[in-house]
Amino acid sequence: MDLGIAGKTALVCGASKGLGYGCAEALVREGVNVLIVARGAEALAEAAKKLEAVASGPSKPFVKHVAADITTPEGRAAVFALQKDFDIVVTNAGGPPPGDFRDWDREAWIKAVDANMLTPIELIKATVDGMAARGFGRIVNITSSSVKAPIDILGLSNGARSGLTGFVAGVARTPVAAKGVTINNLLPGSFDTDRLKGTMAGAAKKSGQDLDAVMESRKKTIPARRFGTPAEFGAICAFLCSVQAGYVTGQNVLADGGAYPGTY
Numbered sequence: 001m002d003l004g005i006a007g008k009t010a011l012v013c014g015a016s017k018g019l020g021y022g023c024a025e026a027l028v029r030e031g032v033n034v035l036i037v038a039r040g041a042e043a044l045a046e047a048a049k050k051l052e053a054v055a056s057g058p059s060k061p062f063v064k065h066v067a068a069d070i071t072t073p074e075g076r077a078a079v080f081a082l083q084k085d086f087d088i089v090v091t092n093a094g095g096p097p098p099g100d101f102r103d104w105d106r107e108a109w110i111k112a113v114d115a116n117m118l119t120p121i122e123l124i125k126a127t128v129d130g131m132a133a134r135g136f137g138r139i140v141n142i143t144s145s146s147v148k149a150p151i152d153i154l155g156l157s158n159g160a161r162s163g164l165t166g167f168v169a170g171v172a173r174t175p176v177a178a179k180g181v182t183i184n185n186l187l188p189g190s191f192d193t194d195r196l197k198g199t200m201a202g203a204a205k206k207s208g209q210d211l212d213a214v215m216e217s218r219k220k221t222i223p224a225r226r227f228g229t230p231a232e233f234g235a236i237c238a239f240l241c242s243v244q245a246g247y248v249t250g251q252n253v254l255a256d257g258g259a260y261p262g263t264y
């Protein structure tokens with residue numbers, strides 16, 4: 001299916017690896033120009049090189065990259081200094097650390113809310129009116145399945161991302177919806193990325209189990225009996241950014257191999 005977005009320009013955050021990279025690659029394959037962001041300059045430059053290799057066709061899309069912390073005003077300013085207008089924005093940053101809520105002070109909460117709630121809101125604020133004025137826009141926020149099924153040790157994530165989810169439900173239905181702009185959240189369950197491996201390694205250490213054993217027992221809790229891949233995640237993101245998905249807005253799209261046990 002031709003997604004109808006060749007020649008559009010996307011900002012993809014947290015895109016040197018993992019789910020963000022998967023989204024960037026899927027968009028580049030559709031002929032979308034991308035600006036990718038992550039803090040680590042070396043890995044980001046490598047990712048940009050890989051995306052350049054994927055970009056092809058008569059109107060080969062451009063791949064720009066900027067090493068910046070997207071959760072800071074300076075980081076966001078660096079992005080917009082390089083490219084002002086975007087047709088597509090994929091918001092993403094690292095998730096907050098796991099732990100016990102008794103140990104989290106105000107600073108820990110502010111950091112989580114800054115990264116996983118206020119940063120996407122700032123990026124929406126900076127881009128949505130331009131999209132509406134041009135008559136096309138797609139915003140996809142990478143959140144988490146924990147929004148639907150909270151994970152006890154990820155309280156910082158459950159809380160901050162729920163705040164974003166509530167905000168998006170409102171803003172997606174404002175008059176920008178009639179101007180061709182959709183805003184959706186894409187909720188990963190368990191995807192095979194460094195983040196997942198890090199979380200599993202933490203769980204293995206805590207329980208004294210072998211990492212492979214922890215990974216295998218997690219897979220058994222997923223009806224698909226496997227972890228998802230960044231490429232699968234990217235393909236869903238690209239579809240949400242497509243012309244065909246123009247009537248889908250304000251939604252929380254779960255990709256979790258069937259792990260969430262509810263009917264709705």
Ligand SMILES: NC(=O)c1ccc[n+]([C@@H]2O[C@H](COP(=O)([O-])OP(=O)(O)OC[C@H]3O[C@@H](n4cnc5c(N)ncnc54)[C@H](OP(=O)(O)O)[C@@H]3O)[C@@H](O)[C@H]2O)c1
Binds near residue numbers: 014093188
């Ligand atoms: N993988 C899963 O199964 C899963 C499940 C539920 C939710 N999630 C959430 O989905 C998001 C992506 O996860 P992932 O698995 O793809 O993680 P990952 O493999 O660790 O990749 C994270 C990417 O984001 C970048 N990044 C992190 N903090 C950033 C910041 N402040 N500014 C700019 N870039 C930043 C990282 O590069 P630098 O470190 O160099 O900046 C890296 O490119 C996270 O919020 C995670 O909590 C993932």
